[in-house]
Amino acid sequence: MTRALIDRAENDPASLGRDHLAALLSLTDPLDTRLLHAAAYRVKAREVGTTVYFRGIVEFSNLCVKNCDYCGIRRDNENVERFQMTVDEIVAAARWAHQGGYGSIVLQSGERGDDGFVVFVEDTLRAIHAATGGELGVTLSLGEQSPATFRRWHAAGAHRYLLRIETSNPELYRALHPEDHDWAARRACLDHLRAAGYQVGTGVMIGLPGQTAQDLADDLLFFRDQDVDMIGMGPFIPHADTPLGHLAAGFDGQAQLELGLRMIAVTRLFLRDVNIASTTALQALAPTGREMGLLAGANIIMPNITDTRYRRAYQLYNGKPCLDENGDQCRDCLERRIESIGETIGYGARGDSPRFRKRV
Ligand code: SAH
Numbered sequence: 001m002t003r004a005l006i007d008r009a010e011n012d013p014a015s016l017g018r019d020h021l022a023a024l025l026s027l028t029d030p031l032d033t034r035l036l037h038a039a040a041y042r043v044k045a046r047e048v049g050t051t052v053y054f055r056g057i058v059e060f061s062n063l064c065v066k067n068c069d070y071c072g073i074r075r076d077n078e079n080v081e082r083f084q085m086t087v088d089e090i091v092a093a094a095r096w097a098h099q100g101g102y103g104s105i106v107l108q109s110g111e112r113g114d115d116g117f118v119v120f121v122e123d124t125l126r127a128i129h130a131a132t133g134g135e136l137g138v139t140l141s142l143g144e145q146s147p148a149t150f151r152r153w154h155a156a157g158a159h160r161y162l163l164r165i166e167t168s169n170p171e172l173y174r175a176l177h178p179e180d181h182d183w184a185a186r187r188a189c190l191d192h193l194r195a196a197g198y199q200v201g202t203g204v205m206i207g208l209p210g211q212t213a214q215d216l217a218d219d220l221l222f223f224r225d226q227d228v229d230m231i232g233m234g235p236f237i238p239h240a241d242t243p244l245g246h247l248a249a250g251f252d253g254q255a256q257l258e259l260g261l262r263m264i265a266v267t268r269l270f271l272r273d274v275n276i277a278s279t280t281a282l283q284a285l286a287p288t289g290r291e292m293g294l295l296a297g298a299n300i301i302m303p304n305i306t307d308t309r310y311r312r313a314y315q316l317y318n319g320k321p322c323l324d325e326n327g328d329q330c331r332d333c334l335e336r337r338i339e340s341i342g343e344t345i346g347y348g349a350r351g352d353s354p355r356f357r358k359r360v
């Protein structure tokens with residue numbers, strides 16, 4: 001029964017409905033899980049290949065106006081020393097990535113909507129463009145913004161944007177955020193991003209309190225209906241200084257890791273030709289978590305290239321790995337890890353998803 005379902009997912013994914021997806025996401029038998037991952041890996045190899053693309057991530061500020069219940073840098077957490085890198089510091093990281101053959105970088109931060117921030121990001125994008133001859137691709141992950149801001153940043157050189165919907169279930173979203181955080185407004189941003197010309201990425205947290213396998217199946221249907229180009233999702237991990245910090249007590253990291261990997265595998269089987277990131281949160285749960293993500297169907301890794309002096313202050317969840325490794329060390333370590341599973345690294349290429357290339 002289960003085997004037949006995995007075969008169907010591999011050979012006829014369009015025929016899968018919500019209940020099939022939820023059943024695949026609920027597999028626990030170790031042999032079934034191995035078969036699921038192997039099927040996802042075959043689809044990945046065929047649809048997007050076994051070249052891993054790097055997006056160096058610069059977490060340039062932890063100032064945030066939002067107060068998401070799960071996040072370690074939420075506005076009300078007073079145990080965080082707030083920082084903001086300068087344009088020059090960000091450009092130095094971009095230059096390092098460009099010289100090292102990274103095709104693109106991601107600029108991520110807490111959310112701000114003030115004019116000063118909009119202009120700061122615009123200046124930074126133009127400076128990166130100038131410093132790298134326009135060769136380095138730039139993805140932004142700066143939260144919800146107005147359509148005008150999205151357009152300004154696109155005009156200044158950003159070409160991809162990552163905005164996780166966090167969960168496709170508006171009620172669950174409401175349970176995890178203060179009253180003034182609005183699921184519908186966040187969802188609308190995905191349309192505004194597409195209209196502004198970006199390649200759009202979204203994603204969810206996996207294993208949120210109150211989230212069911214049906215919710216995760218709905219997340220997959222949401223990704224399909226949004227026709228997204230890339231997906232960045234990772235397991236929820238409690239942070240002590242947040243309203244969800246009490247969940248650390250009963251937290252089962254192993255189960256959370258396995259669920260995260262199943263979600264990657266089922267996403268690959270269902271959506272085929274999108275880019276899927278193997279996120280750092282997987283590595284927080286197991287030293288080789290990101291390699292496991294690649295073997296379950298992911299094809300993108302986002303090495304942290306933020307100056308080590310800022311990394312401690314940018315902890316969205318507890319147990320963030322590699323706080324002391326600098327960019328060079330990260331790169332060497334990752335090269336070894338990727339070689340160890342027999343994959344190659346796509347240096348010098350932006351690594352757009354086949355889904356995106358087919359659409360344009
Ligand atoms: N402020 C921007 C980008 C930074 S947060 C935004 O919110 O979009 C980036 C992502 O970190 C969030 O989308 C969320 O999915 C993830 N995140 C935050 N807290 C987390 C936690 N405790 N466990 C796992 N992921 C978390």
Ligand code: SF4
Nearest residue numbers: 064066068071074110
């Ligand atoms: Fe701010 Fe993003 Fe964290 Fe929410 S998830 S508190 S928007 S940094």
